[in-house]
Amino acid sequence: METMNLILFEEAEASRPLSPGDERTVHLIKVLRKQPGDRFCAGILGGRLGTGDITRIGPGGIEFTLSLTEAPPPRTPLRLVVGFPRPIQLRRLLRDCASLGLAAVDLAGTDLGEKSYCRTKLLDDGGARAALIEGAVQARDTQLPELAVYPDIAAWLEARPWTAEQSESGPLLAAADNVRPGGTFTGLGPVTGPAVLAVGPERGWSGRERAMLEAAGFARLSMGRRALRTETACTAGAVLLMGKMGLLD
DSSP states (O other), rough: OOOTTTEEEEEGGGGGGGOTHHHHHHHHIIIIITTTTTTTEEETTTTTTTEEEEEEETTTEEEEEEEEOOOOOOEEEEEEEEEEEOHHHHHHHHHHHHHHTTTEEEEEEESSSOGGGOOGGHHHHHHHHHHHHHHHHTTTTTOEEEEOOOOOHHHHHEEEEEGOOTTTTTEEEEEEESSOOEEEEETOOOOOOOOOEEEOTTTTTHHHHHHHHHHHEEEEEOOOSSSOHHHHHHHHHHHHHHHHTTTTO
């Protein structure tokens, strides 16, 4: 059975056939070359994992039965806030965040970011959710990161959405900043609780935003001398923190 291919269903879809035009039907038949009697990896969005058995393929689509006995992978206790990137970057970023199992992704307007990016249609036409599902499928996961939008960093800091992730010592608060850092990600010691990662837009943080982040307790940390794309900085920062959490062992 191909463990890297997962067919995800909404709860209401689990008891009815997949229609002939459904992309999952196309994937099962044309990519995985499944036939009646074959088995595939399956899961319910937000629920359990397991297998599906194809009982019939006909004009009405694929009929199947599900046996879901496995719990999904544990969430990565990391919340990301990122200045709105270009829509094409946002799609890839959301996919990768879901693959990494991040707990939450917050999108925020920023002082130096392109204002039109905040009006992306991905948040309204289902594109953002589709990207998250694609990432979950890649990682063989059924859970999606929580997704929220804030007008700017000030509003996000005021909301303090990370308060739900409190540990005994509070979450680690880190802001990626290669321009005026106060330390490095590699210089961090072990991270024993949840973490919050803030990443600015392509042009970086403004002085005002740096001051606000610092006042809120964020350590400004560098990932080296190179200027990174927003999506690259998010993935690199998340992986560095996951390593400090011991989640890559």
